[in-house]
Each structure stands twice: as C-alpha cells, then as structure tokens.
Amino acid sequence: MTPVLRAAGLSAHTADGAVLLDGVDLELAAGAVLAVVGPSGAGKSTLGLALLGEANPGIGLAGSVRAGGTELLGHDPAGLRTARAGRVGHLPQHPGVVLDPVRRTGPVLDELAATAHGRGRAHRAARDTAVASALERAGLGAEPGLLRRFPHQLSGGQQQRMALAQTLVTGPGAVVLDEPTTGLDPVTRGAVLDRLCTLAGSGTALVLLTHDLDAIRRIAAAGPTVEVLELHGGRVVRRGPAGAPAEVTPARGRPAGVGAALLAVRGLTVRTGSGVTLLSDVDLTLERGRCLAVVGPSGAGKTTLGRALAGLVPHSGRVLVDGTEPGRGTVQYVHQDCRSAFLDHRSVLDQVARPAVLLRGSSHADAHTEALALLDRLGLPGETVARRPGGLSGGQLQRASVARALLARPSVLVADEPTSAQDGEHRRLLLDELGHARREDGLALVLVSHDPVTIADADRTLALADGRTTVPPEPVPAV
Structure with a gap:
C-alpha cells in the first residue's frame, strides 16, 4: 500500500x-x-x-x-x-x-x-x-x-x-x-x-x-x-x-529581595469596538521581585489582560507602575506568537540588542555584547542568533523574545506562555534567567501559562474565567 x-x-x-x-x-x-x-x-x-x-x-x-x-x-x-x-x-x-x-x-x-x-x-x-x-x-x-x-x-x-x-x-x-x-x-x-x-x-x-x-x-x-x-x-x-522518555524537572530557588508594591491595577476593563466585554474590573497589585501567575481556561481573557497591562490594547481603569502611568519601556510584553514579533529581514541578534540602544542609550557595540552574553546563557550561541528569524526554531525565538524584553530593563515583564515551545532543559534556563532578574533587578513578573512547572514558583495566582477574576491574588506582605 x-x-x-x-x-x-x-x-x-x-x-x-x-x-x-x-x-x-x-x-x-x-x-x-x-x-x-x-x-x-x-x-x-x-x-x-x-x-x-x-x-x-x-x-x-x-x-x-x-x-x-x-x-x-x-x-x-x-x-x-x-x-x-x-x-x-x-x-x-x-x-x-x-x-x-x-x-x-x-x-x-x-x-x-x-x-x-x-x-x-x-x-x-x-x-x-x-x-x-x-x-x-x-x-x-x-x-x-x-x-x-x-x-x-x-x-x-x-x-x-x-x-x-x-x-x-x-x-x-x-x-x-x-x-x-x-x-x-x-x-x-x-x-x-x-x-x-x-x-x-x-x-x-x-x-x-x-x-x-x-x-x-x-x-x-x-x-x-x-x-x-x-x-x-x-x-x-x-x-x-513510543516509550516513556524522561524530562528534566527544573530546580529553582525562590527569588529573594522583594521590595514595595510596584504594579497596581484597578478596575481594568477591555471592550471591543462593538461593545463586547473581554475583560471586566480586574484588580491586582504586584511587588518588586514577585511573580504573579495568570491562569484560566482558553478564552478566559489571560492574553487580553497581559496586553492591557502592557498598553497594547485600549482599556479603561488604571494601570500604575511606581504610582505613575507607565513610561516607555517600563512594561515589556513577550508575545505568545513570538515568530510574528520578529522582522524577517534582520538578524535575531540585531533585534534582541535593539531595546538596549533605544531605551537605555547603550552603544551598538555594548548592546550586542550584552545581548550575546544573555542569549548564550539561554542556550543561543552567536552563530545561531546571527541568522534571520526564519533560521531559528519556535523555541529558540521564544527565548530570544524573552532576552529582548529583559535587555530593555523593564520594571514589569508580562510573559504570555513564554515556555510553551521549550524542552525541559531550556525551560529551566529560561526560568532561571527570569528568576535572576527578579532577585537582582527587582523585576515584577506577570506569567501567563497553563504549564504547572512554569508557574510552580509563582508567589501568587490570579485565575480568570470569561474575562473576570475567579480567584483574586491575595496580598503579599512586604519584607
């Protein structure tokens, strides 16, 4: 046959x-x-x-x-x-x-x-x-x-x-x-x-x-x-x-050095142009160095929440970082569809290094050096990131997307399913790097994910269904 x-x-x-x-x-x-x-x-x-x-x-x-x-x-x-x-x-x-x-x-x-x-x-x-x-x-x-x-x-x-x-x-x-x-x-x-x-x-x-x-x-x-x-x-x-292949389970410590409240959200609501409500009256706070996991079934409004926090969709309500409206680069967003977030005609390295130049004033040489070091820690060597996006796998582009967001040195990072295309080893590298940014830089991390391993070390969980909060995050005392 x-x-x-x-x-x-x-x-x-x-x-x-x-x-x-x-x-x-x-x-x-x-x-x-x-x-x-x-x-x-x-x-x-x-x-x-x-x-x-x-x-x-x-x-x-x-x-x-x-x-x-x-x-x-x-x-x-x-x-x-x-x-x-x-x-x-x-x-x-x-x-x-x-x-x-x-x-x-x-x-x-x-x-x-x-x-x-x-x-x-x-x-x-x-x-x-x-x-x-x-x-x-x-x-x-x-x-x-x-x-x-x-x-x-x-x-x-x-x-x-x-x-x-x-x-x-x-x-x-x-x-x-x-x-x-x-x-x-x-x-x-x-x-x-x-x-x-x-x-x-x-x-x-x-x-x-x-x-x-x-x-x-x-x-x-x-x-x-x-x-x-x-x-x-x-x-x-x-x-x-098919047998029973083993997978590496990440082993990470809980980030320390948590400071005062950084992200404050009140009454966040998103509606379509025709008036359909996608997200309704979400309240949350997040402290420096803390991680908030956002969970819920498909269609619950998780991605809408993440995009609203990053200012990527029109919304009502208030989103404050350090008590003020977020400025340019203050909140970075890692897209679920990471391939569409890269330009086809430029090398991945150039695109990852760009935020350090535009948002932090780094020279092109310094930005490339910093980007290469970070990408290498994420398992992306120089010869790989010198290619255009079409020469990288989805998992590689996903790690490059996180690297690009981190090089902007944001106060808040919203990551939408950032480990969905990773094997166990590379998921560990990615989560370790995010943990390092939380400990050393006080990064507040909003992590949208269905993967229990990815959100295992989150400090709090916010559950959504039909655009509404079903399990609001409990406040975390300052330390």
Whole structure:
C-alpha cells in the first residue's frame, strides 16, 4: 500500500551553509502517529515545514517528500497548494500564521471546503457538512457566532482550534501538527489529545512535533500506533516505538529581595469596538521581585489582560507602575506568537540588542555584547542568533523574545506562555534567567501559562474565567 506521507534524504540548509536537517527518512501509513521530539533548535519545525514542501525564507531543501504518491518539493506556491490539497495539512505552532487577520473565519472555511467538495450552489450542502464536521472535530462545534468573528476576536486556544478546523476541512490523509498542545489549559489540552486519537483512529496519519512527552504517552495508551523520532542538530539520533522518555524537572530557588508594591491595577476593563466585554474590573497589585501567575481556561481573557497591562490594547481603569502611568519601556510584553514579533529581514541578534540602544542609550557595540552574553546563557550561541528569524526554531525565538524584553530593563515583564515551545532543559534556563532578574533587578513578573512547572514558583495566582477574576491574588506582605 502507498504510504500517505514519505520523506527520503530530506535535508535543509541556510544560505550560509548551516545544516538544519541532514538526510531524514520517514514513512507513514494511514492512521499512524509519528512523534518528532528533541531539544529546542533540533530541527523539528524545519522538518514539519519540509514535510509540507515548504521552508522558511533563506532555507533550501533537498531530497524528496511525497504525499499520497505526489512529490511536494520543487513547486511554485500555486503548484504546491494543488499538490498538497486533500493530501497533507498543517497545524502550525503559532496559529496566527495561517489565520487571515482581515477575513472572518466562516468564509475562509467555506473557501477551503470548496477545494475538496466543489464550488457553486450544487455543492453547498457538501461544503456545509465539511465545515460543520471540521469544527466539531476541532472542538468548536458548540461555539455560537464563531464563524462571524475575525481571528483577533478569538482567544489563543480558539485560534489554535480554528487553525485545526481549517486543516481538517479539506480531508487530508496526513496532518503535520507543530506543538498542538501549546498554550492550552488542562481541560482543552485533554480534549485536543482525544480528538487527535480519534483522527488517527479514523485513518488520518499524524506527525506531532512536540516537547509534550506526556501527550505522546497518552496518545500511545489510547490505542494508535505511535513511533518516536528524536532529532538532534538536524539528525535522527533515535527512532522506535513510543516509550516513556524522561524530562528534566527544573530546580529553582525562590527569588529573594522583594521590595514595595510596584504594579497596581484597578478596575481594568477591555471592550471591543462593538461593545463586547473581554475583560471586566480586574484588580491586582504586584511587588518588586514577585511573580504573579495568570491562569484560566482558553478564552478566559489571560492574553487580553497581559496586553492591557502592557498598553497594547485600549482599556479603561488604571494601570500604575511606581504610582505613575507607565513610561516607555517600563512594561515589556513577550508575545505568545513570538515568530510574528520578529522582522524577517534582520538578524535575531540585531533585534534582541535593539531595546538596549533605544531605551537605555547603550552603544551598538555594548548592546550586542550584552545581548550575546544573555542569549548564550539561554542556550543561543552567536552563530545561531546571527541568522534571520526564519533560521531559528519556535523555541529558540521564544527565548530570544524573552532576552529582548529583559535587555530593555523593564520594571514589569508580562510573559504570555513564554515556555510553551521549550524542552525541559531550556525551560529551566529560561526560568532561571527570569528568576535572576527578579532577585537582582527587582523585576515584577506577570506569567501567563497553563504549564504547572512554569508557574510552580509563582508567589501568587490570579485565575480568570470569561474575562473576570475567579480567584483574586491575595496580598503579599512586604519584607
């Protein structure tokens, strides 16, 4: 039987000759699950794109990728869309990459369904059925008014599930999923994993690019045949049936040196232009050196809160830092979609160093020296950050985003799912660096995360649901 997806001698390299993938071979039958694991920067996202016949700017591909017997490499964009249609789909690590920001979700789903079921009135019923099925399988079937919304009106979790629905609506034989459980609360994460098991059970082959080792174990325990392929430095170093890989658990001390209250928020409310309330009357305070964890289900308003604290969305209420309105650079924000926060045409190093020049008056040479030292502590050597963003993995860009924010020396840092793309070792490096900034610089940290390990050392937790505080943070006495 012809495999639904096959790669032979698949390689990827940057324009300066750096090897990102080195001769990867793989083969998937209908209903099979391939879990691709490895540390951040190992080549997982590069492999995922290559299996779709794509590569980031400045990256060349060699070898062969065949989906349903059709070669995917070597096409122009229009030819690639035709070759891939109904054969292989993609759920990216950051759903904003595939969601059209200026179009409502319903017409986009209908247009995609038309590629598989035909256009015109005669095919209307088939398209409607495909859209309804895709939404249901993606976990969005019960969401009222969803098809009339724009992507920015969806929560991070809803965006991820909408991207999955767009992938499923054409009925592909294989789906490549890049960190499909990233940024999801435990309930939604469990539902996504259940849906992936159902997809595999119905004959859809899955390629999971993931750091979530527990997700691999859960899928394997549910019945699908799961093979693990481990990458390191773009090379396959291990492959075989899913076992029980271990993960490093971070060990950190609690930051000391906590001072007086720094961040004060009163009655913070965010509404859309049409009057829909996204966040309602949130109050909180945060002291120097302290960490506040913001938790809640997908769509609860966590990202909206973080963006409002950073002044990135219009809001009512008061946000004060040291008793005054925050000035330029006082509050820094690390975006959940870190790839979209970087410019494609400039090196990562230049972009990370830039805040030290603009906000602190450092010379370009000093800013680059400081940035290189910080990035190196985060596991990003100079030769890596000299590349443009397309040459780095999502996990590497996530650490670079945190480094860029820290180099601004803010009083308050709001980090939205900053460890979602990290393996255990790099998560530890990232959290240790944030802990150092809290101890040494008195940084107040607002940490939005679903990951219990990431928020394990938070001083307080603020829980949100439907834009309202359900568990307000208790005051912490000054020390």
